[in-house]
Amino acid sequence: MDGRVLIRKRKRRSAEQEHGPDRRETGFETSASAGVQGGQPTSSTWQSPVSDHLDENLTIMLKAFSECADLQVRPLRVGHARDACILYLTGMVSATDLSEEALRPLMYDFAPVDGHVNNWLASDRIRNEGIVLAQVGRADTFCQVIDEIVGGRAVLFVDGLPQAFLLSTSGQERRGISEPETESVVRGPREGFTEDLEANMALLRHKIRTPQLKASSFTLGQYTKTQVLLVYIEDLADPKVITEAKRRIGSIEIDGVLESGYIEELIEDQPMSPFPQFQYSERPDTIAAQLLEGRFAILTEGTPFVLVAPVTWWQFVQASEDYYERFFLVYLVRVLRYISLFLALFLPAMYIAVTTYHQDMLPTSLVMSVAAARESIPFPAIIEALIMELTFEALREAGIRLPKAVGQAVSILGALVIGQAAVEAGIVSAPMVIIVAITGIASFTLPRYNAAIAIRLLRFPMMLLAAVLGMFGIVIGVMWITIHLCKLRSFGVPYLSGLAPYKRKEVKDLFFRPPWWKMVFRPSSVAHHNRKRMGERQMPTPDKASGSRGGAR
Amino acid sequence: MKVRVLTTIISALLLVPLTNGCWDRREINDIAFVTATAADLTQDKKYRVTVQIPLPGKISDVGQKGGGGGSSGNKAYFLDSATGDTFRAANMQQQNAMSRQLYFSHMRVFLFGEDLAKQNIESPIDVMSRIPQNRMTTYLLVSSGPAADLLNAEATMEKTPAEFLRELANESMTHPRTVKRVTEALLAEGQDPIMPVVSWTMTKPGEAGEEQSNVKLAGVAIFQKQKMVAMLSGRAADGVLWAMGEYRRPMITIRATNGSGFVSVMVTGYHVRTTVKSMPDGRMVCEIKARVTGELSENTSNLTYERSQNLPSLERQASQAVIDDMRLGVAQLQRYHADPIGICNRVYRNYPRYWHRVRQNWRDDFYPNIPVHIDAQVEIRNSGNATSPVGVPEEELQS
Numbered sequence: 031m032d033g034r035v036l037i038r039k040r041k042r043r044s045a046e047q048e049h050g051p052d053r054r055e056t057g058f059e060t061s062a063s064a065g066v067q068g069g070q071p072t073s074s075t076w077q078s079p080v081s082d083h084l085d086e087n088l089t090i091m092l093k094a095f096s097e098c099a100d101l102q103v104r105p106l107r108v109g110h111a112r113d114a115c116i117l118y119l120t121g122m123v124s125a126t127d128l129s130e131e132a133l134r135p136l137m138y139d140f141a142p143v144d145g146h147v148n149n150w151l152a153s154d155r156i157r158n159e160g161i162v163l164a165q166v167g168r169a170d171t172f173c174q175v176i177d178e179i180v181g182g183r184a185v186l187f188v189d190g191l192p193q194a195f196l197l198s199t200s201g202q203e204r205r206g207i208s209e210p211e212t213e214s215v216v217r218g219p220r221e222g223f224t225e226d227l228e229a230n231m232a233l234l235r236h237k238i239r240t241p242q243l244k245a246s247s248f249t250l251g252q253y254t255k256t257q258v259l260l261v262y263i264e265d266l267a268d269p270k271v272i273t274e275a276k277r278r279i280g281s282i283e284i285d286g287v288l289e290s291g292y293i294e295e296l297i298e299d300q301p302m303s304p305f306p307q308f309q310y311s312e313r314p315d316t317i318a319a320q321l322l323e324g325r326f327a328i329l330t331e332g333t334p335f336v337l338v339a340p341v342t343w344w345q346f347v348q349a350s351e352d353y354y355e356r357f358f359l360v361y362l363v364r365v366l367r368y369i370s371l372f373l374a375l376f377l378p379a380m381y382i383a384v385t386t387y388h389q390d391m392l393p394t395s396l397v398m399s400v401a402a403a404r405e406s407i408p409f410p411a412i413i414e415a416l417i418m419e420l421t422f423e424a425l426r427e428a429g430i431r432l433p434k435a436v437g438q439a440v441s442i443l444g445a446l447v448i449g450q451a452a453v454e455a456g457i458v459s460a461p462m463v464i465i466v467a468i469t470g471i472a473s474f475t476l477p478r479y480n481a482a483i484a485i486r487l488l489r490f491p492m493m494l495l496a497a498v499l500g501m502f503g504i505v506i507g508v509m510w511i512t513i514h515l516c517k518l519r520s521f522g523v524p525y526l527s528g529l530a531p532y533k534r535k536e537v538k539d540l541f542f543r544p545p546w547w548k549m550v551f552r553p554s555s556v557a558h559h560n561r562k563r564m565g566e567r568q569m570p571t572p573d574k575a576s577g578s579r580g581g582a583r
Numbered sequence: 584m585k586v587r588v589l590t591t592i593i594s595a596l597l598l599v600p601l602t603n604g605c606w607d608r609r610e611i612n613d614i615a616f617v618t619a620t621a622a623d624l625t626q627d628k629k630y631r632v633t634v635q636i637p638l639p640g641k642i643s644d645v646g647q648k649g650g651g652g653g654s655s656g657n658k659a660y661f662l663d664s665a666t667g668d669t670f671r672a673a674n675m676q677q678q679n680a681m682s683r684q685l686y687f688s689h690m691r692v693f694l695f696g697e698d699l700a701k702q703n704i705e706s707p708i709d710v711m712s713r714i715p716q717n718r719m720t721t722y723l724l725v726s727s728g729p730a731a732d733l734l735n736a737e738a739t740m741e742k743t744p745a746e747f748l749r750e751l752a753n754e755s756m757t758h759p760r761t762v763k764r765v766t767e768a769l770l771a772e773g774q775d776p777i778m779p780v781v782s783w784t785m786t787k788p789g790e791a792g793e794e795q796s797n798v799k800l801a802g803v804a805i806f807q808k809q810k811m812v813a814m815l816s817g818r819a820a821d822g823v824l825w826a827m828g829e830y831r832r833p834m835i836t837i838r839a840t841n842g843s844g845f846v847s848v849m850v851t852g853y854h855v856r857t858t859v860k861s862m863p864d865g866r867m868v869c870e871i872k873a874r875v876t877g878e879l880s881e882n883t884s885n886l887t888y889e890r891s892q893n894l895p896s897l898e899r900q901a902s903q904a905v906i907d908d909m910r911l912g913v914a915q916l917q918r919y920h921a922d923p924i925g926i927c928n929r930v931y932r933n934y935p936r937y938w939h940r941v942r943q944n945w946r947d948d949f950y951p952n953i954p955v956h957i958d959a960q961v962e963i964r965n966s967g968n969a970t971s972p973v974g975v976p977e978e979e980l981q982s
Contacts, residue, residue: 385611390688397616397689401639404612
């Protein structure tokens, strides 16, 4: 089953419980109104220690999990002598592992060895000799027990022992590691994060094999109890930034965190800015690269998207592949991206401004064909542009949500409506179709989706400004955006770092990507104290002594 | 409370752009793009201004598939003529009878009628340099006869006569005369403007062909500052252009030495150097030297020009032809007391003190009497693909 769906179900269930008709009866519900203390609804019974009577324990547990159809209660006899019971939630533990590695040894193999009849059912003996699982924990209160059951563990109660054994099996069914669909590359690793936090962390550990890769854990969400990891490299990340990040994440109080977007919006610096202040990625290599530059990452249970901060604007026009492909090509691609950025933001606005205010800016033959195309159009240029842009946006939105089979129909419809019929019907002019198409293509070249959204949004105010004030309006818009970007900060790091404030050595990685042997230092705006990334003067040259390099001499 | 005040202020600010109604907004299809203007002088000394406005719907077949509206009629352009005391007043007359707003940014050609050029070109030049809509890169031409007629030529090669005239003006000189260049010449000390002359012509391809009206380049117009004094054509006009270094793609055609045919030399590059020198006796002497490189492009004589003494003699002849042209042109210029080459301007720059002595009445006393030494050297580098004349039998060839 898809991990995300599973989590949704869990969320819904807890909501049902809260509003269900029998909410007053269970201890779980009465404590829910007590508040967010410790992110955990508690009651006095739950705080009490596990008793040594199996029946009592089971009564309390069944009460806590009343109306939970997926709770499995498996009674057994330990070593043919003592009653016991295993509780777990279906689907969250591996039933095979449980039966092979806990049930079978406990029921058949666990027996008193001849000389040690006394006390052979003590708790450490059960753990050491009875269970062959790698992770076996111990819980003393019901509170802990309940936490562990919803966290995906099986719990073993043994009559006469005032504790519960926590059995960690290989866990629930999860999506396997696959190629990230949102960030595919031609050259580079093909693995992507999954919904499983532990697997994600392991992917990062595979990239960065050092104990200096730190991960501090947070549990967010009163009901979802989502585990969140703040990951950074100790020597590289700015300790002040890490402290601040911990403070901001720790202060989150919310009922549930289902995606990293929840966290992003709750801790960003400028919530009212259209520009993203976090980068997200599904790619472990991208995240590892950011960690190596001194940034921190936030891994969230249940989503493959990992957040990265502090960010600068330039990161959003860089793709991970920029650093894998040879640098000549990247020169070209980066220039192309900046041109596209400019077009995506300004092209419709420029068209409106030029055709309604500055007709002298076009070549004569072009002005003639634009005028001819507009002869029979009943709307002013701004209305025409809005119609087309909105149609295009709607088409794009429809294309994202629809199932693939229907998607083709949408694209045919779009091609006909936008491309041909609108022009033939005399509703929009052909040049406008071209403008919208170029704008659309340009906005797709931005490698980061959240940055592309900002550009997409800002296009509309720019168009309105151009329609009202012409080029003058566009200049006002450019100034407004520039001032805003200069003011923006992500965890104290200026958004345009490198250009404003200007740093001579860093400008080279903004517009072009220098070859690796030129990028000796990390960006100073993020990694202040430990800047050197590699040895200097590593540009490969022919060996002067022998006259040739690696020649067969 | 605070929020309410803020929203009030913001909505008030938002109303500003929405209510003032974009006062200078004009849609591209509400504009009459003037692409060519012709200015003439009427009998009663008024300006007659003719504008040519292409009709976008006729010019371009973009977006004509559906819908209605658009311009109608048969011709791809619209001509309108009006008279007024000033140039601008005539324009306003035209605007009154036009559904679209006159717009001069795309005016690429401006034609002076012969009468107007003889009278004074100042007023149109003033308008063109004063109003920002006009471009300094508009080409200026003088028509022989009334200028308005030329805008009526069929000129089927291009979509409108304006486009034809523009291409023609572009081909007229190495640096075509624009408002900028003419204004510079008008303002410079000891220099006169020059403009290409265009005239009406009829072409008829054979007896059965249908006669068509067309426009051709017909020499240069010589000015004394803002007044035209003469129109030169033929070899004199070529000579003036040679001397100015403005001849575009010249071709030198000469008679072969033994009189058996003609030889054409296509000029591939040339450089003209004009200097003014002070002689020991205090007189000024002007020197014009041309260095021309070219290649043989046609040979109808029986001479071969590959490996014989024929080549130096051809080069000498060609040089002499260029010198003759230039002599003729410069003589005409001095005769009309006009100095588009800028000989006097060079005196002014290099010998300012001398210039201040002769400045008074320089046009009539000083300029016509400057001795001008003219020299040209033609170098032929290539004889084309063929080595010897193709149509002449080998035994008749002279080497």
